Amino acid sequence: MTATICLRLYSIYVSDAKDRLGKKINYKEIPGLENFIDDFIQDGLSAKADSRAERSWYFEIKNSNNDDRNQGYVHYGTYGFESKLKNRKSNEYVYSRSIDDVEEVPLFYDFWMPDDQNVLASFQTFQGRSCVRLVSQDLHEWFSERFKGFKIHIRKIVPYQMKGTSFFDAPVKKIKLINRSASSDITDNYTGGSVEDVNVELCITAKKKGSFGPLRSLTDRFQVAQTKLLTFGDMEFNEVSAEVNIGGRPRRVGVIGCNNDSGLIDISQSVDRAPNGHPVFDSVRLQSLEILEDIFSVIGDEK
Numbered sequence: 001m002t003a004t005i006c007l008r009l010y011s012i013y014v015s016d017a018k019d020r021l022g023k024k025i026n027y028k029e030i031p032g033l034e035n036f037i038d039d040f041i042q043d044g045l046s047a048k049a050d051s052r053a054e055r056s057w058y059f060e061i062k063n064s065n066n067d068d069r070n071q072g073y074v075h076y077g078t079y080g081f082e083s084k085l086k087n088r089k090s091n092e093y094v095y096s097r098s099i100d101d102v103e104e105v106p107l108f109y110d111f112w113m114p115d116d117q118n119v120l121a122s123f124q125t126f127q128g129r130s131c132v133r134l135v136s137q138d139l140h141e142w143f144s145e146r147f148k149g150f151k152i153h154i155r156k157i158v159p160y161q162m163k164g165t166s167f168f169d170a171p172v173k174k175i176k177l178i179n180r181s182a183s184s185d186i187t188d189n190y191t192g193g194s195v196e197d198v199n200v201e202l203c204i205t206a207k208k209k210g211s212f213g214p215l216r217s218l219t220d221r222f223q224v225a226q227t228k229l230l231t232f233g234d235m236e237f238n239e240v241s242a243e244v245n246i247g248g249r250p251r252r253v254g255v256i257g258c259n260n261d262s263g264l265i266d267i268s269q270s271v272d273r274a275p276n277g278h279p280v281f282d283s284v285r286l287q288s289l290e291i292l293e294d295i296f297s298v299i300g301d302e303k
Contacts, residue, residue, distance in 0.1 A: 001215050004268045005279050006254075007125065007288060008132055009157035011299065012037075012111075012119035012139075017151045019283035025150075026147050028116035033147060037111045037119055040142055041070055047077075050134060054080030055136050056102055058071035059109070062281060070111045071285060074123070076131040106278060107131050110288040110297060120157075122288040125264070126278065156261035157295055160253060162214040164298040167253065171211035177202040177237040202235065218255055241266070265291060 014027040014036075027033045047058040055078060062072035079102045086093040108124035109131075123132045136154050143152040159167035179200040206212055217238075225271070242257040252266035271283040 004252075004266050005126060005271055005284070007122045007124055007265045007267055007284075007291065008130065009159065009263065009265070009291065010121045010123070010132075010136070011153075011155045011157050011295075012121060013117060013153050014147075014152050015153060017149050022151065022153060024117045027150075028113075028114040030150075033150065036143065036147070038070055038115060040139055041072075041111070043142065044138070045137075047075075048134075048138065053134075054078065055134055056104075057131050060106070061269065066249075068113045069289075070108060073106040073281075074109050074131040075104045076107050076129060076134075077104040079103070096149065105129055108279070108284040108288070109135075110285065110292065112292050112296075115300065118296070118299055120292045120296060120299070122292060124279070124284055129251055148286065156263060159265070159291070159295060160218075160255075160263075162295065162298050163216075166246050166294050167244065167251075168216050169214045170246050170251075172213060172215055172242045173206050173211055173216070173245055174243035175204045175212060175252065176243075177235075178239040178241075179235075179237045180239065190258060200235075200237070202237070206224045210243075215255075218242055 002127070013024045014033065015022040015025055015254060027036070041061065044057075044059040045061075047056050049056040050219070055076070057076050059072055060073040060075060061070065063069070080099055082099055083096075083097045083288045084093050085095040085097065105126055107126060107129070108122075110122045112120045114120065118186075123130065139154065143150075159165050162168060212218070241252055242255050243250050243252045245251075250269065252268075254264035254266075267284070269288045270287055271279040274280050
């Protein structure tokens with residue numbers, strides 16, 4: 001699910017470090033812990049770098065008027081290699097990038113603290129770029145250094161596995177199966193055998209008002225072999241996404257994927273694009289609000 005605008009969803013909570021079961025505690029009632037998300041973001045306003053991965057990042061807060069919400073951009077950068085940039089229309093080179101130049105893209109983030117136990121978060125991806133690993137790793141380290149008697153938990157949310165969400169019973173209108181870098185043997189008759197590896201996509205669409213059943217049941221229909229490939233008839237695939245209808249609006253969700261796409265929600269068709277090619281902040285914010293509120297309608301009822 002690359003070359004799209006997607007959201008990754010996470011549940012964050014705190015437990016007593018001595019509690020082996022990791023039961024949620026009311027962190028807002030503990031002095032010093034009550035604002036740990038806002039404090040973490042404040043500490044991340046200056047750029048940080050991961051020299052091994054050759055990645056950098058820092059926060060830019062876009063709204064600070066809501067006591068239980070912190071939203072903005074994670075400016076995610078890549079560096080460490082030279083490249084030449086040219087204008088695609090004139091075909092002329094306009095810039096030579098050095099190994100110390102950082103290419104930054106703004107990625108939306110949303111931390112929501114709806115009660116005294118739960119923190120829900122969404123992070124935008126852009127054309128496959130994601131800052132989640134860097135941010136979550138740093139949050140773990142930052143928290144552990146400051147709060148010795150407590151433990152932070154960061155869990156990926158897969159909405160269609162959560163009974164009660166709009167995704168759980170959403171009717172599947174389209175299924176796309178993908179095998180990236182497949183052998184060209186299966187396409188040689190059509191392509192003339194001019195390439196060694198190909199991407200194979202199989203798209204199955206329900207007609208009119210039909211559907212393939214609820215999203216929650218989709219994963220049971222595919223067998224995952226030890227090779228991590230999915231079998232569909234005589235063909236093998238390593239990624240599956242589903243398009244569901246929620247409130248009359250189509251949403252594409254990653255179901256199974258070799259690139260950790262499970263639970264990834266594609267919002268490409270629901271956001272506005274700015275002249276610079278990136279999604280408009282408020283349009284992504286509205287999508288995050290809607291999806292996280294749907295998730296909290298379930299999480300908030302958990303004991």
